Amino acid sequence: MSDKPITRIVTPISLQYTVNAGTTTSAFLKALMQKRIVGRRCPVTGKVYVPPKGASPTHGVAMTEEVEVSQVGTVTNFAIVNIPFEGQKLTPPYVGASVLLDGADVPLFHLLGGFPASEARMGMRVRAVWVPDEELAPTLASIAYFEPTGEPDAAFETYQEHL
Amino acid sequence: MAAEDELLVAPYTLEYAYKRSTGPVIGRFLTGLRDGRIEGVKTQAGRVLVPPQEYDPETGEDVSDDFVEVGPGGVVTTWTWVYEPREKHGMDRPFAFALIRLDGADTALLHRVDAGDPDRMRTGMRVTVRWAEERTGMIHDIAAFVPEEAS
Numbered sequence: 001m002s003d004k005p006i007t008r009i010v011t012p013i014s015l016q017y018t019v020n021a022g023t024t025t026s027a028f029l030k031a032l033m034q035k036r037i038v039g040r041r042c043p044v045t046g047k048v049y050v051p052p053k054g055a056s057p058t059h060g061v062a063m064t065e066e067v068e069v070s071q072v073g074t075v076t077n078f079a080i081v082n083i084p085f086e087g088q089k090l091t092p093p094y095v096g097a098s099v100l101l102d103g104a105d106v107p108l109f110h111l112l113g114g115f116p117a118s119e120a121r122m123g124m125r126v127r128a129v130w131v132p133d134e135e136l137a138p139t140l141a142s143i144a145y146f147e148p149t150g151e152p153d154a155a156f157e158t159y160q161e162h163l
Numbered sequence: 164m165a166a167e168d169e170l171l172v173a174p175y176t177l178e179y180a181y182k183r184s185t186g187p188v189i190g191r192f193l194t195g196l197r198d199g200r201i202e203g204v205k206t207q208a209g210r211v212l213v214p215p216q217e218y219d220p221e222t223g224e225d226v227s228d229d230f231v232e233v234g235p236g237g238v239v240t241t242w243t244w245v246y247e248p249r250e251k252h253g254m255d256r257p258f259a260f261a262l263i264r265l266d267g268a269d270t271a272l273l274h275r276v277d278a279g280d281p282d283r284m285r286t287g288m289r290v291t292v293r294w295a296e297e298r299t300g301m302i303h304d305i306a307a308f309v310p311e312e313a314s
Contacts, residue, residue, distance in 0.1 A: 003198075005190055005191070005194045006185055006190050006193040006194045006197060006300035007184060007185055007190050008182055008183065008184050008185060009182070009183055009185055009193065009300065009301060010180060010181070010182050010183075011181050011182075011183055012178055012179065012180045012181065013178065013179050013181060014176055014177065014178035014179075015176070015177045015178075016174065016175075016176055017174070017175040017176070017177065018172060018173075018174055018175070019172065019173050019174075019175045020170060020171075020172050021170060021171040021172065021173070022170065023168075023170065025171070026169070026170045026171040029171055030171070086180060087180075138171055
């Protein structure tokens with residue numbers, strides 16, 4: 001037992017939730033187990049949302065049409081994490097990015113990998129890398145990360161409406 | 164429902180591991196608990212605050228530098244029985260949350276009373292501290308208070 005005066009204490013606060021994924025997110029997560037990425041289409045605008053929502057964010061109507069999108073897309077934005085923090089699961093530097101999958105109208109937030117973080121850039125073409133089959137689960141972590149396809153970068157004009 | 168229609172449900176824990184600096188007054192209180200001693204602080208008017216605070220809650224003035232040991236016995240000033248303790252309550256059996264004015268103190272401390280049965284609880288009853296086996300400088304260094312006649 002220390003005999004030094006107490007000057008700091010750790011007081012963890014935790015909230016225990018049970019999350020019900022609902023029909024739309026359940027369908028999305030189960031598709032990931034089959035290495036498929038599905039969204040839903042807004043019947044008014046025709047925009048495809050990935051991950052899907054049950055109702056159109058812009059028009060409030062039900063989105064019932066499921067659309068499978070490509071596993072290849074374009075990096076619209078990214079951030080390189082260089083700073084360690086408590087609870088961090090990855091080793092810096094690593095890259096979080098918004099990936100606009102071909103066929104989707106909103107980007108999906110995920111990790112980039114398979115290349116040096118310093119080479120990340122907007123417009124980069126990337127493809128999903130799945131975890132080994134035995135590790136596939138109803139979670140977005142079934143996609144390990146997105147890696148470069150080697151295609152030429154997409155022009156800014158092709159994704160500027162999807163940032 | 165068919166398997167493909169089943170909804171997914173998962174546990175989710177949101178946790179923040181706050182680290183707090185205690186300041187000189189609470190720090191001294193917690194240091195005392197670790198060492199098996201309950202200390203209060205005197206306001207400039209001479210009232211003894213337990214748990215101690217840095218400022219007199221009535222006037223907003225700084226408290227004095229005068230710390231005094233209180234307890235280990237005290238009086239329950241109000242209480243409520245917890246029939247089904249939760250994990251965070253730190254008790255594996257029903258207990259009372261109570262405000263306890265320790266001997267020598269002018270304010271009451273919120274803590275647990277391990278009385279076994281709500282029929283043994285009453286406002287004005289005498290209780291005394293039961294220390295935790297391992298003490299680290301937290302309020303939980305006091306495992307609970309127990310009825311004085313049972314101690």
